[in-house]
Amino acid sequence: MASRRTPLGDRARYWFDSTLTRGVPALVGWLAVLCLVVVVPASAVVVWTDPNAPAPLPARLVQVWRLTGETLRLGGATGAPLRVMLSVLLALVALLYVSTLVGLVTTALTERLLELRRGRSTVVERGHAVVLGWSEQVFTVVGELVAANANQRRAAVAVLADRDKTEMEEALSTKVGPGGPTRLICRSGPTTDPAVLALTNPAEAGVVVVLPHDEPDADAQVVKTLLAVRAGLPDPDSGPPVVAAVRDERYRLAASLAAGPNGVVLESDTISASLIVQAARRPGLSLIHRELLDFAGDEFYLISEPALIGRSFGDALLSYTTSSVVGLMRGHVPLLSPPSHTPIGRDDMLVVISRDDDTIHWEDCSPLVEKSAMASEQPSPARPERVLLLGWNRRAPLVVDQLRRCARPGSAVDVVAEDADVTLREVDDADREFGAGLALTLRRGDATHPDTLRDLDIESYDSVIVLGRDPGHASDEPDMRTLVTLLLLHRMERAAGCELRVVTELIDDRNRALAPTGPRADVIVSGELIGLLMAQISQNRHLAGVFEELFSAEGNGAHLRPASEYVLPGHATPFATVVAAARQRGECAIGYRSHADSSQGPAYGIRINPPKTETRCWSVRDEVLIVGKG
Structure with a gap:
């Protein structure tokens, strides 16, 4: 067989490529040849077209050489x-x-x-906020800090994470938006290195926030970061306030010791579990918690009121027209919804919900109370509850624990999960540990499969809790399965013509808008709520105890109660009457939920901190928002 002749062009290209492989000398040689090929002919044209060029050829060649x-x-x-x-x-x-x-x-x-x-210059700001770490919560925390500084002339937030500085700046600019008077500063490097931490100037910061993340060693990294912060301070015991969060309660003590006397350490999983259970028992509470935690609406303040010193706490409840009193801060101990006869001491501070600190004005509202409109209906006794838990993750045992704490004898929790999500031993351990007064059973099944849900008597449950898989699961995005489960539940609701009380835990806040929800459904984005909570405490660390009691199962938390227990249905009366009626029951009324507007988002009829002068006609299906015992 005759060999095919290689084209001349291909051989020339191959020879040229071969010479380039010889390194720098070959590249320099080809560059010189290329320059001469271009410059010499061009110089010759310039000389030959010059009318003043010498006539003899040697002289012209000399001119070409000189020009070259x-x-x-x-x-x-x-x-x-x-x-x-x-x-x-x-x-x-x-x-x-x-x-x-x-x-x-x-x-x-x-x-x-x-x-x-890469962000290696040292921050020279003073009184700024330092955020250490990177997770989805960083956007919530930074966004809330920017909102809190909106009325400041100049402020700064420095973010340090082991990521590219430009990427962090672009992400914050996209999700947080313009900072207004707040300057956003990003620095790149590990948060556990004291030398790198010094770039954020934590010694002169107003607050340091250590963000948790979803890696397996997240809590250990938080402890190391807190130790690195203290190692870089001139006086570890007099540094700036520190706010951090750990997932596992076993790390809380170590983190608290590392944070120092000015530190506040939260248990994110326990708080998330508590919020899930509270929302399962009373739909709408997630919206209330969100409203109380962000800086956009009403929030908590600590104030001193000389006019109320020596008077009872019950008098304080009707002393502010546009603010709601919910407790006392005695020393560093919060007393939410204390007995009405509790005297207000000289050093006591009032825990108040208000639009802003400049909207808190003392004014006696007791003349607005209409005693004739107050109801005498007694609250109905609590009964055993049946809860359906779809899915299992690391927070599931904590959810079961929170359910047990307030469960009546005869209550039951049915768990539906796949083999890959939970083992029988995990359920048995939870049943033994939290089983007093609460029966826990496991059913194998896939909550994303219609047959699994069809076999359950969904309507017989008082509430349904949908838990997503932990981030980092090998199968898929955790929220994807959760959204599929919600679609199936929504379909069953429509087919049965009923409304299920469904509480869903999502990982990514961007998926909130995709979740099919209704008036009796709540969506809990755990990371976002923890971020909001950390931002609130970073502005006033004394509020940490207030939130801890507000979110605990045994403490005085937020609850929605039938309005008929406080005012007579069909009567138009000011909100001050509701506050007075709640005071007689040892509770603090801070808002209501209008049934007529309960199907209209985004508030779904919830109104927090209405003026005491607001008069409305109360229906039998309206609800009153109170702070008190569950």
Whole structure:
């Protein structure tokens, strides 16, 4: 068989590629050839078209050489060959020197620019907020800090994480938006290195926030970060306030010791479980918690009121028209919804819900109370509850524990989960540990499969809790399965013509808008709520105890109760009457839920901190929002 002749062009290209593999000398040679191929003909054209060029050919060639030499910086000297060679040599030496100098300067500038791009300069701000770590919560925390600083002339938030500085800046700019008077500063590096932490100037910061993340060693990293913060302070016991969160309660003591006397450490999983259970028992509470935790609406404040010193706490409940009193701060101990006869001491501070700190004005509202409109209906006794738990994750045992704490004898929790999500031993352990007064059973099944839900008597349950898989699960995005389960439950609701009390835990807040929900459904985005809570405490760490009691199962939390237990249905009366009726029951009324508006988002009829002067006609299906015992 005759061999095929290789085309000349392919052979030339192959020969050229082969020469390039010989390294820098070949590249320099080809560059010189290319320059000469372009410069020499162009110089010849310039000389031959010059009317003043000498006529003899040798003289014109000399002109071409000079023009070529000037263009390529080769000197262009003429005369004896040795003279020309030395001229070229000197020009090459000068070119090498200049090129090397330019290269060194360019390299130094590039390294400096890269260092600045990586965020290696020290922050010189004072009183700024330092956020350490990177997770989905960073956008919530930074966004809330920006909102809290909206009325400041100048503020700063420094974020340190082991990520590219430019990527962090772009992400914050996209999700948080304009910072207004708040300057957002990003620095890149590990948060556990004291030398890197010094870039954020934590010693002169107003607060340091350590974010948790979803990696397996998240809690250990939080403890190491807190130790690194203290190691970089001149006086570890007098540093700035520190707010951190751990997932596992076993790490809370170590984290608290590492945070120092000015530190506040939260248990994120326990708080999330408590919020899930509270929302399961009373739909709408997640919206209330969100409203109380963000800086956009009403929030908690600690104030002193000289006019109320020596008077009872019950008098304080009707002393503010546009603010709601919910408790006392006695020393560092919060007393939410204490007995009405509790005297207000000189050093006591009132725990108040208000739109802003400048909207808290003392004014006696007791004349607004209409005692004739107050109801005498007694609350119905609590009964055993049946809860359906779809899915299992690391917070599921904590959810079961929170359900047990307030469960009546005869209550039951049915768990539906796959083999990959939970083992029988895990359920048995939870049953033994939390089983008093609460029966816990496990049913194998996939909650995303219609047959699994169809086999359950969904309507017989008082509430349904849908838990997603933990982030990092090998199968898929955790929220994907949760959304599928919600779609199936929504379909069953429509088919049965009933409304299920469904509480869903989502990981990503962006999926909230995708979740099919209704008036009796709540969506809990655990990470977002923890971020809101950390931002609130970062502005006033004394509120940590207030929130801890508000979210605990045994404490005085937020509850929705039938309005008929407080005011007579069909009567138009000011909200001050509701506050007075709640006071007689040892509770603090802070809002209501209108049944007529309960199907309209985004508030679904919930009104927090209405003016005491607001008059409305109360229906039998309205609800009153109170702070008190569950």
